[in-house]
Amino acid sequence: MPALDKLKALIAPAKLLTDDSSLAAYGKDWSGQFTPAPLAVALPKTIEQVQAIVRWAIEQGVALVPSGGRTGLSGAAVAANGELVVAFDAMNQIIDFNPYERRVVCQPGVVTAQLQQFAQDNALYYPVDFASSGSSQIGGNISTNAGGIKVIRYGLTRQWVSGLKVVSGTGELLDLNQGLIKNATGYDLRQLFIGAEGTLGFIVEASMQLSRAPQNLTALVLAVTDLDCIMPLLHSFQSKLDLTAFEFFSEQALEKILARGDVPAPFETRCPFYALLEFEALNEDISNQALSLFEQALENGWVADGVISQSTQQLANLWKLREYISETLSHFSPYKNDLSVTVSRVPDFLRDIDQLVQQNYPDFAVIWYGHIGDGNLHLNILKPDNLSKEAFFSKCHEVNKQVFETVQRYQGSISAEHGVGLVKRSGLNYSRSPAEINAMKAIKAVFDPHGIMNPGKIF
């Protein structure tokens, strides 16, 4: 194919892959619902090569799909329509570090865990963390504004990006905010590219800020007697302690985890919900404060039992109760949703969704877990044994419309942290108004006038 030969020459010595196994691997993400069919896979090593690829794509009328760790669950990195995949695996270096500024300049293919490790090696901390941090790349994190388990204290990826270099859909390089903390010179275009899923341009370099490393992290797992006790519990702890996490999971989730056999039970008591709180036990005062809050929670009847970590090993074990859920449930062909509402509305929302699924499909098991301190709930509906995968997913699709209508009624988000991609595109209107969607499309046209940057994703 002459167009590909031309591209190969343009980006040489960077690689251009066209073998079947590369196409299959690079054309999909963890959503797993789309058949990969990319034209080829380019692995640029420099910003100039990325620019050359974009100019080639404009000339040839070929669409581009950016590719990081492909750990996304929404199909944003899927190439199913003859697109050229632009994979950032070969741009995976940390190219600068300034300890005074706690700022790391990363290429987009730096793996999240690599940045976390780099921070740790420098007695600092990169606080955005989630289950796929061992594979996901910084470019992808930024493009989805990744959240995870420490948002209640450290915010989303957005908060840690102090500069972005992006190649827009015209092939131009934009150098946005250059690592500045304060810069009040007009619209902060950097913010637009964060969470844009590569539809406006590709991130080719990022300045990431680091934080002081947390000390003596300590977890409490509490057995919560009733859904309505979660909010006063959160309020009570949050008013006295700087929580680094406030996660939750349901009894059904705990059952599945304990059935694995490799995670110890936190305690004998069983309750409908469990909360995992984490804080820095910087000194004895803080630890005592946490214990007295726990005792108060017991007295108030909000919790029936609890355990506090006394070592890093115990801390790790308690976290397994929460962190192993996603992988454990994956064996039950779950129908997943990643929803959010404002924090105080979580109990009502959760009850409404439970009722909805129960009414429609009384034999479907619903498993809840998530980042309740951020209002972010992962809803998992498990396939009953007697139903085929196809029949199950088709029924779930039916109830999903009502789930999204409920989200809309609560003014919530149909995608709290997983992005929109292809999977949630048809649901975008439940969380964004027609005027907003029109504005987004017009903004896309500003940065991507040829419509070649990850087209068909988000909207």
Place this chain on the structure above:
Amino acid sequence: MPALDKLKALIAPAKLLTDDSSLAAYGKDWSGQFTPAPLAVALPKTIEQVQAIVRWAIEQGVALVPSGGRTGLSGAAVAANGELVVAFDAMNQIIDFNPYERRVVCQPGVVTAQLQQFAQDNALYYPVDFASSGSSQIGGNISTNAGGIKVIRYGLTRQWVSGLKVVSGTGELLDLNQGLIKNATGYDLRQLFIGAEGTLGFIVEASMQLSRAPQNLTALVLAVTDLDCIMPLLHSFQSKLDLTAFEFFSEQALEKILARGDVPAPFETRCPFYALLEFEALNEDISNQALSLFEQALENGWVADGVISQSTQQLANLWKLREYISETLSHFSPYKNDLSVTVSRVPDFLRDIDQLVQQNYPDFAVIWYGHIGDGNLHLNILKPDNLSKEAFFSKCHEVNKQVFETVQRYQGSISAEHGVGLVKRSGLNYSRSPAEINAMKAIKAVFDPHGIMNPGKIF
């Protein structure tokens, strides 16, 4: 004027002012360089009235200027060309508060200090604070992404906005992000309106997040022996303590403050620079840590003297050394600049600018102060007594071009926190590339196709 009569009827019973003193008062901000000449001043009380005003403006081809506390220094709220001023003084209520979410829903005319007080009354904290917080309004804070003295710990206004209602230049109401913590559904349009100086639309409601109230705030004022000691000093303290402020000012600034006679000297020692550090002394360990860091800094020769606050009265007095500077200097007709570079480049940058002014105008006094922990420096050049105001400002304008060129060379910002407005419009290209400025203009056209929303500001 029939157009105004029509507007009056449209927004009744809300006020429409046309008297000279209102026009003069509402047509200007604290920049003080422009002659106010608005058409009239509308004081809407509801979102619907704001929408009616925008629709009227489209029909009549009248430009609109939003007006908050008008404490800005860049002329963003100036109406000098027959614009209609839309002042938010009558939309000044806190309309909702959710303690579980620590979220306050504010009308745009809520004064910053009013929100700070509300937070305090509810045992919480609104952390964005600066000299004009007694007059500035939340709508204006958001429109300039206000910074101030606690950014090193709490970030800019952007970080505290979880939802925005805006009326765009088409008169449409956009309800952006609705107070959600996590929402990964496409471009975060909320971020565009933050810092847009009212050029895309007017903020008519905002969800503001609050924080845990800081406890036992303690300040250290240190006499810094040399500019090059500032960065290791910051690094040393920041690696052990969560600083809530790291401010600095020069000996010349201190002289002016002490000459007032109402602020006690922190100590006898004189040094070229002083740093004001603040932290939460949550317990004795932390206070001891601060003292040992101070002793280390003495040993290293970074500082020559220091004082630590032992009471809230002493804390307030130490802060006066920093907070009274702006007002004190205002009596010397200063030529002001609000610049930023990345933190570690501050010393070199400051030296380069000093040299520049010295070379051109050896008789001009340069006074530095600012938020050095954020790389944000306020440069003040004082008028010599023997020079007229006009001659002085015209010479400053000349040297300003070289100041901005230096900023550009350092990839810094010509406006760290004061916005662009009219004052810095001609300097925008020193901090933003032509491609960025074109993108900004195209984005403005998306939200303000008729060009009526604060036209001529920023670019």
